[in-house]
Amino acid sequence: MRVTRPNRAALAAFALVLLTPAVAVAQEPLAAATGSSASWADGWTASAQGVYPIGYSVGQPGPVGPAGPGNTAPLLTAAFPDNQAHNQTVRMIVQPGVEGSRWRVRLTNEFGTRPVTFGRAYAGLQRIGGAVVPGTNRALTFAGRRTVTVPAGRTVLSDPVPVRVTDAQSQHLAVSLFIAGDSGPMTWHAAAFTTSYLSAPNAGDRTADLTDRAFPHSTTSWFFVSEVQVQRRDTATVVAFGDSITDGFFSTINGRDRWPDVLQRRLDEREPAGREVSVVTEAIGGNMVTRIGRTPGGCTPCDGPPAVDRLDRDVLQRPGVRAVILLEGINDLGGGGATADQVIAGYRDIIRRVHARGIKIIGATLTPSAGTAFGLYGTPETDAARRAVNTFIRTSGQFDGVADFAAVTEDPANPGHLLPAYDTNSSVGGAGDHLHPNRAGFIAMGEAVDVSQLLRFALYPAARPAA
Structure with missing residues (x-):
């Protein structure tokens, strides 16, 4: 496995993370053995692992950095020229393992060193590429608010959102996140083996877009999303x-x-x-x-x-x-x-x-x-x-x-x-x-x-x- 050297800023960010307390993730009630209409279970997860670009990715587009210990991830320089998001939208594609019609999405800033503000967030069914099926894109809210700021070292779970997934083997969820301002160091999962889509820096809020014209860049990693829960019996x-x-x-x-x-x-x-x-x-x-x-x-x-x-x-x-x-x-x-x-x-x-x-x-x-x-x-x-x-x-x-x-x-x-x-x-x-x-x-x-x-x-x- 070829290894490339992480930049100093990324290593410094990780060093700061090591000094922060363990991430506080609220535990959801365990579903009863008999099941219930109010039970939640995980439909999809990705383990947050660190600060981009430190990690091992596969099939990532972008130029590869110089050889050295610490990182195999090519850099997404067109989308993240300084390894952070700037007033732009990411559309993360995830595939739950089960069908359902009510979902909650966990956003993560576990390895960040500054608060990240998500100005808007949506979830809908992927159509093809970065496009979303018309009529399925739904706004995510957090304690009733459409904007949420996640402190460094923390996560947040959305309110339930209605999106109907009827075939878990063929349908994917598109989770679109508008990062307002500068994100600072980004929490990611390097090896998604799934293609997701990124807007250009300063492209603004494109979370409600149904087409993918505003998402010219792709990635085989997941950013800021670590869990999708499903509510079902x-x-x-x-x-x-x-x-x-x-x-x-x-x-x-x-x-x-x-x-x-x-x-x-x-x-x-x-x-x-x-x-x-x-x-x-x-x-x-x-x-x-x-x-x-x-x-x-x-x-x-x-x-x-x-x-x-x-x-x-x-x-x-x-x-x-x-x-x-x-x-x-x-x-x-x-x-x-x-x-x-x-x-x-x-x-x-x-x-x-x-x-x-x-x-x-x-x-x-x-x-x-x-x-x-x-x-x-x-x-x-x-x-x-x-x-x-x-x-x-x-x-x-x-x-x-x-x-x-x-x-x-x-x-x-x-x-x-x-x-x-x-x-x-x-x-x-x-x-x-x-x-x-x-x-x-x-x-x-x-x-x-x-x-x-x-x-x-x-x-x-x-x-x-x-x-």
Whole structure:
């Protein structure tokens, strides 16, 4: 994975963020096991990871910066010439996993260092490109107001907005945000694998536009949006919690073929009438379970908060969560130099906290990385540690279930390596990196999850402990 150097302003902004308190995200009521017309569940999420442009993006348009540690994201210089928004509109395209007619949208300034004012915000159905289906674009309000200022380190959840999504496999929501004035450092999720659209600087409020003529620039990242909730009966949320392999690196841009997407389609085929499961992805490229530092030349800010630190925000505080699938740890071993015991200790902490909330957790075995040229991923020592971690996942009994991703992706003729058919790059072409499975690999992984067990966890949970 080629790495480029972040600019000094972005690093300074991240340093300031490290000094701010943890983001305060209000916890929504968990949906009752029997469901209710007032229940909310997550329909789509993206884990806020840091300040643009620090992070790993894929298929991003724009010039690439000089080589060096800290960032692989090409800069969107035409839209954000100084890495911030100026009196302009972003149209973020997201795809909920379930149908619905009432939604709430969370805007995030978690890693910003100054307040961001959203002068107007709309949500509607994407038509094609950056265009919106006529008659569907609805104004978002926040405590009844159409303008909202989000302080640094905070998020805000919109009031319910009526937009009818009748086919979650084909319809996308277009969330349009007008940033009034200067945004300062922008909170983002680098690797969206979905194309969104940006106006030019100082283009003003174009949130109500139905055409995309005012949105000449594109991005494969998400800015300022971290969650879309749906209100409906008998809907539960499953969180795919992990790193770049869960985030979809080497899947297909706009193809929805990450392993959580494959799993969503399998669940759709098996769900009982009137009950639905929404699979949401809370994953960050480079993310680690532990707080163990990266090897020299690496860049911790690129990787987002470690799983043990973002668990509350990304899992426990999400509404309607019934189960978690955890696939993470290879970056600790291959990028951070952590031991198998340290990763397992992180697992135990996560399992304890998840179980304390009455939520089930499935452990996913770590896929092979032998042959990888960067970090320590390709070494025999890392492979031995990976196998020790996988033995814990399979045999410890600590997890409520196991998704054996290693078994379906490892080459039996070349142990420790990905199957050759899974070791190419679906996103931008060319060879793979021996770490990230491609579309074919993600399909195999999505098929490896026990859907019958997951439906039991999601739709028929045991009684929860008191909050």
